[in-house]
Amino acid sequence: MKMVLNLLAKLPGIAAFIYRLKYKNGELIESDSKLDLGGNFAHMMGIKKPYDDVARMYFILHSDHESGNVSAHTGHLVASALSDLYYSISAMTNGLAGPLHGLANQEVLAWIQGVYKQMDGKIPTEAEMRQFVWDTLKGGQVIPGFGHAVLRKTDPRYMAQREFCLKHLPNDPLFQYVDLLFKVVPPVLLEQGKAKNPWPNVDAQSGVIQWYYGLKEYDFYTVLFAVGRALGVVANIIWDRGLGYPIERPKSVTTAMLEAQAELKVNS
Ligand SMILES: CC(C)(COP(=O)(O)OP(=O)(O)OC[C@H]1O[C@@H](n2cnc3c(N)ncnc32)[C@H](O)[C@@H]1OP(=O)(O)O)[C@@H](O)C(=O)NCCC(=O)NCCS
Known part of the structure; x- marks a missing residue:
């Protein structure tokens, strides 16, 4: 639980750090602990109001919604081997980076x-x-x-x-x-x-809003997506651990099992 809270607390800062380092000459902005997660993210990005509301909406809408998509499932899969949360969320982010998924x-x-x-x-x-x-x-x-x-x-x-x-x-x-x-x-x-x-x-709508509020560096959008997606994925990983879910593995089948299936199809 402590690891989850640490990770969620640090993610907006890590994302804003990447943004400021890559696009704003490394001029970092200190976090403001009085602000909420979205408000603090907008502050550390250096983007004025109402971007704080945009960040709140974006993170909630992009949190995991049903666990079966590539990024959420990858996070769950890696965690099922009892890899720690940081490894699991890093795997989740790599899944998100595919053009048929988050990169869209x-x-x-x-x-x-x-x-x-x-x-x-x-x-x-x-x-x-x-x-x-x-x-x-x-x-x-x-x-x-x-x-x-x-x-x-x-x-x-x-x-x-x-x-x-x-x-x-x-x-x-x-x-x-x-x-x-x-x-x-x-x-x-x-x-x-x-x-x-x-x-x-x-994905058809989110980039336009970011662009309008000045976040035009669109190769940053998947980083942004990952902050939101992590909110849901870590919650699911907590449940996985709480319920003692086993390591995940797709079923293996033998050639004989495949032949039996094919025979069933031909005869039905
Ligand atoms: C999301 C997506 C990967 C789902 O894939 P899927 O489950 O295989 O979707 P379907 O079962 O509807 O695919 C059937 C066919 O329609 C095609 N298709 C689906 N969405 C399409 C789209 N937006 N444009 C063109 N063709 C599309 C598929 O490529 C597939 O073609 P194929 O039979 O030649 O392989 C697919 O809709 C897609 O590529 N969308 C564009 C990328 C995107 O927006 N991703 C973010 C999703 S939240």
Whole structure:
């Protein structure tokens, strides 16, 4: 328990340290112990209000939600070998860094920026945006920020951030791109007929909010994501230990077992 509290207390400071070291000439800002986790993070990042509220929303929305995703599952898996919490959260973060998972929030922004450049900053028409989406698909890429392994409707975390954008940055050009993608992408993915879920996920909205409040270094976004994700993953690891969960291992099967399965299929 002490290790969990230490880790959670230190993570925002570590993330802000990385940011200030990499992008702000190493000019660090002391933490302020009177502030809450989100408020202190905004303070150490050197970003003014209302970024403290953005940080609070971001960390809560990005905490683990159901344990089965790559990062949450990896954290749980590594902890199941009784590796300590620091190793488990470091493994979790490495899982998060894949483009089909957490890195998607950075990829969305890079992709939108690409469209933005091509359009010379002009908001595309629906037809132009549809064409960009098709070009991306035909180039063999996925549309970042859309689809989900489990959800079969618009991600509620997307909707929470969309409502925030409609309230605080409705005229921001990048938000207008995201808003347009919300209309254009699902019908295209349905027409393509591959994705089981054509609706947007959490990553389609988060980068735009960070960008608007001045956090434009999008290769930092996965670090940010990791701070939030850790909140849920460590809670689950505490339960794993409390309930005495065993080490996790996928089932092994022999060739004879596979042959028996294949026979069952052929005969059924
Ligand atoms: C999240 C994701 C990895 C889930 O993958 P999954 O469980 O395999 O999803 P599905 O079962 O719907 O995939 C079926 C097919 O649709 C494709 N597909 C799914 N989402 C797609 C998207 N956003 N753009 C294009 N194709 C997509 C898959 O690549 C797969 O194609 P294949 O049969 O040629 O391999 C996938 O939707 C994706 O790559 N999304 C974009 C990346 C992203 O936003 N990740 C963050 C998720 S929170």
